[in-house]
Amino acid sequence: MSEGTGxxxxxxxxxxxxxxxxxxxxxxxxxxxxxxxxxxxxxxxAVARLGSLGGAARELGITQPAASSRIRSMExxxxxxxxxxxxxxSRLTDAGALVTDWARRIVEAAEAFDAGxxxxxxxRDSRLRVAASMTIAEYLLPGWLVALRTQLPDTAVSLxxxxxxxxxxxxxxxxxxxxxxxxVSVPTGLDSAVIGHDRLIVVTAPGHPWARRRSPLxxxxxxxxxxxxxxxGSGTRQVLDAALGGLARPLIELSSTTAVKAAAxxxxxxxxxxxxxxxxxxxxxxxxxxxxxxxxLARDLRAVWPTGHRPTGPARRLLSxxxx
Amino acid sequence: MSEGTGxxxxxxxxxxxxxxxxxxxxxxxxxxxxxxxxxxxxxxxAVARLGSLGGAARELGITQPAASSRIRSMExxxxxxxxxxxxxxSRLTDAGALVTDWARRIVEAAEAFDAGxxxxxxxRDSRLRVAASMTIAEYLLPGWLVALRTQLPDTAVSLxxxxxxxxxxxxxxxxxxxxxxxxVSVPTGLDSAVIGHDRLIVVTAPGHPWARRRSPLxxxxxxxxxxxxxxxGSGTRQVLDAALGGLARPLIELSSTTAVKAAAxxxxxxxxxxxxxxxxxxxxxxxxxxxxxxxxLARDLRAVWPTGHRPTGPARRLLSxxxx
DNA sequence: CTCGCTCATAACCCCAGCTTATGCCCTCAT
DNA sequence: ATGAGGGCATAAGCTGGGGTTATGAGCGAG
Numbered sequence: 001m002s003e004g005t006g007x008x009x010x011x012x013x014x015x016x017x018x019x020x021x022x023x024x025x026x027x028x029x030x031x032x033x034x035x036x037x038x039x040x041x042x043x044x045x046a047v048a049r050l051g052s053l054g055g056a057a058r059e060l061g062i063t064q065p066a067a068s069s070r071i072r073s074m075e076x077x078x079x080x081x082x083x084x085x086x087x088x089x090s091r092l093t094d095a096g097a098l099v100t101d102w103a104r105r106i107v108e109a110a111e112a113f114d115a116g117x118x119x120x121x122x123x124r125d126s127r128l129r130v131a132a133s134m135t136i137a138e139y140l141l142p143g144w145l146v147a148l149r150t151q152l153p154d155t156a157v158s159l160x161x162x163x164x165x166x167x168x169x170x171x172x173x174x175x176x177x178x179x180x181x182x183x184v185s186v187p188t189g190l191d192s193a194v195i196g197h198d199r200l201i202v203v204t205a206p207g208h209p210w211a212r213r214r215s216p217l218x219x220x221x222x223x224x225x226x227x228x229x230x231x232x233g234s235g236t237r238q239v240l241d242a243a244l245g246g247l248a249r250p251l252i253e254l255s256s257t258t259a260v261k262a263a264a265x266x267x268x269x270x271x272x273x274x275x276x277x278x279x280x281x282x283x284x285x286x287x288x289x290x291x292x293x294x295x296x297l298a299r300d301l302r303a304v305w306p307t308g309h310r311p312t313g314p315a316r317r318l319l320s321x322x323x324x
Numbered sequence: 325m326s327e328g329t330g331x332x333x334x335x336x337x338x339x340x341x342x343x344x345x346x347x348x349x350x351x352x353x354x355x356x357x358x359x360x361x362x363x364x365x366x367x368x369x370a371v372a373r374l375g376s377l378g379g380a381a382r383e384l385g386i387t388q389p390a391a392s393s394r395i396r397s398m399e400x401x402x403x404x405x406x407x408x409x410x411x412x413x414s415r416l417t418d419a420g421a422l423v424t425d426w427a428r429r430i431v432e433a434a435e436a437f438d439a440g441x442x443x444x445x446x447x448r449d450s451r452l453r454v455a456a457s458m459t460i461a462e463y464l465l466p467g468w469l470v471a472l473r474t475q476l477p478d479t480a481v482s483l484x485x486x487x488x489x490x491x492x493x494x495x496x497x498x499x500x501x502x503x504x505x506x507x508v509s510v511p512t513g514l515d516s517a518v519i520g521h522d523r524l525i526v527v528t529a530p531g532h533p534w535a536r537r538r539s540p541l542x543x544x545x546x547x548x549x550x551x552x553x554x555x556x557g558s559g560t561r562q563v564l565d566a567a568l569g570g571l572a573r574p575l576i577e578l579s580s581t582t583a584v585k586a587a588a589x590x591x592x593x594x595x596x597x598x599x600x601x602x603x604x605x606x607x608x609x610x611x612x613x614x615x616x617x618x619x620x621l622a623r624d625l626r627a628v629w630p631t632g633h634r635p636t637g638p639a640r641r642l643l644s645x646x647x648x
Numbered sequence: 649c650t651c652g653c654t655c656a657t658a659a660c661c662c663c664a665g666c667t668t669a670t671g672c673c674c675t676c677a678t
Numbered sequence: 679a680t681g682a683g684g685g686c687a688t689a690a691g692c693t694g695g696g697g698t699t700a701t702g703a704g705c706g707a708g
Contacts, residue, residue: 030384032363034441035434039356039696048582053655060354066697068655073695079445087654087705095444098485101462101582102440106433108604110359113426117358120419121403138425143608150610161422206645258425280432284467285645286474321530321609363665378685390666392686397664411674411685 036074038110041103043070044082048100052089112142115149119159126158128314131176133183133235135198136301137161138257139276140322141180147321148314155314163235171306178315179304180322182274183235184242191310192302195323199275200239200297202290203282205267216293219244226251228263228271240272243295248272261287272297360398362434365427367394368406372424376413436466439473443483450482452638455500457507457559459522460625461485462581463600464646465504471645472638479638487559495630502639503628504646506598507559508566515634516626519647523599524563524621526614527606529591540617543568550575552587552595564596567619572596585611596621 036044039060046056047067057067075082082096092100116137119130132141137159145157160170168187170176179190186192202217204210210217223244230237231253240248251269254260257277264271265286281287303319305311311319360368363384370380371391381391399406406420416424440461443454456465461483469481484494492511494500503514510516526541528534534541547568554561555577564572575593578584581601588595589610605611627643629635635643 030363030366031431031434031438032361032366034438035362037356037361038359039354042354042356052653054653062696063698064655065657065699068657070696072656078441080441085655087703089654094485097580098444098458098461099437099441102433102437102466104582106430106437107355109426109430109433110355113423113430114355114358116426117402117404117423120422134422137422140607142426143604147608147610161418256421258428280467283464284471286471376685386665387667388686389668389688392688394665396687409686411672413685 034077035106036077036103038107040070040074041107043067044074044096044100044103045107047071047083047090048092048097051091053083053085111146115145116142116159119145119157121158123158126156128155128157128178128318129160129170129176130157130178130180130318131160131162131167131170132180133164133167134161135182135235135257135274135276136180139274140196140301144318144321148318151317151321152314157314167304171304174306177305178311178318180301181304182299182301184239184299186302186304189307190304191307192304193319193323194300195303195319196301198299198301200236200243200272200299201275201278202270202272202292203264203278203287204270204290205265206285206288207267208270210270210290211288213290216291218293219295222272222292222295223247223249225249225270228252228254228260228269230257230260231255236272236274239297239299243297358401359430360401360427362431364394364398365431367391368398368420368424368427369431371395371407371414372416372421375415377407377409435470439469440466440483443469443481445482447482450480452479452481452502452642453484453494453500454481454502454504454642455484455486455491455494456504457488457491458485459506459559459581459598459600460504463598464520464625468642468645472642475641475645476638481638491628495628498630501629502635502642504625505628506623506625508563508623510626510628513631514628515631516628517643517647518624519627519643520625522623522625524560524567524596524623525599525602526594526596526616527588527602527611528594528614529589530609530612531591532594534594534614535612537614540615542617543619546596546616546619547571547573549573549594552576552578552584552593554581554584555579560596560598563621563623567621 043056043060046059047053050056050059053067053071054064057064060067071083078099080095080099081093082099083090084093123129130141141159148155148157160166160176162170164181164183164187167176167179167181168190171179172189180195181187182198202210202222226249229240229248229250229252236257237248252263254263257273260271260273261277261281263269264273265281270290278287278289282289303311303322305315310316367380367384370383371377374380374383377391377395378388381388384391395407402423404419404423405417406423407414408417447453454465465483472479472481484490484500486494488505488507488511491500491503491505492514495503496513504519505511505516506522526534526546550573553564553572553574553576560581561572576587578587581597584595584597585601585605587593588597589605594614602611602613606613627635627646629639634640
């Protein structure tokens with residue numbers, strides 16, 4: 001996160017830090033202190049939608065005074081007036097409209113979280129069992145599940161995340177109805193449909209020399225430069241190695257996409273990551289993408305199912321949600 | 325499995341449950357019920373990063389038992405084991421890793437919210453005063469502010485959002501140091517630099533006939549079809565009208581981008597929106613984009629400042645963060 | 649003028665989450 | 679082997695934020 005400058009995990013704590021409270025770096029107090037909780041944000045969205053505190057309260061199943069007080073304390077916390085109360089209802093102030101839009105992002109992320117988390121348990125009575133590889137499970141599936149939920153609100157979905165091999169196993173053992181894999185080849189015994197594409201892109205922190213290059217990077221250059229990478233065997237690494245001819249040189253090897261991103265953002269060096277993983281970082285310019293000349297780092301995203309068993313029912317529904 | 329249904333409200337004094345429940349559509353109980361609060365999510369991220377409950381507790385300035393109990397109750401709430409405890413530390417389970425990734429999205433959105441909200445108050449001692457048009461303030465600025473904060477942690481930023489004219493006024497009255505506008509023309513008296521591009525795209529719910537078109541839409545077709553639109557005078561509407569020759573026909577007119585999106589997602593009809601506004605909806609396929617043949621709906625995103633006064637100091641820093 | 653909608657205030661209650669104080673488990677170094 | 683130390687869990691007690699009911703006050707419509 002933000003405090004990313006991160007002393008970098010150096011097991012031994014105290015070492016540096018000349019007498020400064022660690023929290024100073026986080027700003028005063030944690031985020032949870034400065035950001036209203038989800039309940040308050042939902043309430044704000046409801047007020048925006050319905051134009052009335054009482055109405056919003058009713059929708060959320062609380063009383064009007066509770067809503068009133070909650071909005072008020074949120075305004076106090078943020079130091080900004082959010083709604084204009086009148087005896088005829090409540091409308092957002094200008095600032096309130098902006099805050100509401102930002103709040104919506106949090107709530108949407110929370111909805112995705114919820115949809116994902118719900119799929120992670122259950123497994124018992126689920127009517128749609130999905131198996132997905134990590135990148136897809138991380139970045140795409142929650143959104144799909146949110147969408148699916150609006151279409152089939154009562155369908156319990158279960159999710160199992162693993163690598164391509166694990167996905168194939170589940171499908172062939174009839175322990176999953178639909179799978180999603182990213183990669184260059186389709187496991188045998190499975191039919192597939194391409195539902196999207198993913199490219200690996202070279203990224204660096206904005207300060208890195210490569211960020212200012214005008215000429216695209218050559219494959220040879222990439223292969224000879226030490227990179228921040230996932231561990232050998234990961235999907236990302238495989239694609240990269242294949243594209244470069246097995247030559248990628250690791251500067252550091254980390255075991256999660258997140259750790260790699262954090263290292264790259266922190267300026268540890270260039271990295272190669274899925275564009276799905278770095279979308280946010282690119283638009284906010286915490287990372288910049290470095291054009292590459294002669295390597296194609298694309299891979300298909302595929303839905304897969306056991307040969308012959310075309311997806312039906314909820315699986316078909318989900319599939320149609322995802323393909324473009 | 326007893327309570328799942330969440331008898332919730334019924335407790336005790338039973339306030340006459342008439343049989344309402346608008347919430348049915350959202351699932352049972354509000355999000356805040358099913359999603360851990362920000363504090364818990366931050367804690368989880370810290371545990372993931374540090375590999376120890378106690379360490380995470382220390383970092384957040386709480387005690388180890390508090391962290392332990394909080395993680396535990398989060399696991400109970402989600403119905404999934406997140407952390408493998410051992411006498412040597414704690415590591416995430418597979419599910420935990422996934423949950424952590426999803427949690428990070430929420431926390432990032434919260435950081436953006438915080439950065440934005442903080443800029444909305446203050447105004448007094450702020451050392452960088454930014455004025456931005458709505459679309460930019462909504463979708464891009466919070467991310468920039470997060471990034472800026474890592475570079476200049478102690479710079480107080482203030483934000484004023486309004487239309488292009490308001491932005492220009494602020495700058496010329498020396499009430500803002502740097503402005504951002506989207507649109508085709510630059511207000512007089514201001515210098516500018518293009519920092520990005522935005523396109524308006526035609527979107528519909530996936531069920532709409534246009535979603536299945538193979539041939540791109542013609543301008544005439546677009547102009548003759550009633551659309552869900554922002555009110556006349558809004559930036560988006562202006563660009564569209566200009567591109568079509570002042571002819572866009574409204575099916576409904578709504579006063580916020582969000583309302584328009586909601587209507588479009590709900591299937592009320594096709595709409596035209598900034599790609600910035602619908603990124604999320606497109607990747608999750610709640611909306612699909614309809615290709616358009618012969619209209620160019622692009623507009624530049626520009627940073628602006630009073631002619632002659634090149635941005636310096638924090639303004640320059642922010643500017644360099646945003647330009648690509 | 650009175651109803652019906654809005655929001656605000658007051659007094660009270662409850663539980664989530666914090667704290668301190670302890671104990672067990674495991675590993676590692678002496 | 680043994681004690682020190684890091685890591686986690688449990689127990690008991692406190693506090694405050696958020697909820698509730700009850701009530702009052704502004705404003706528009708009939």
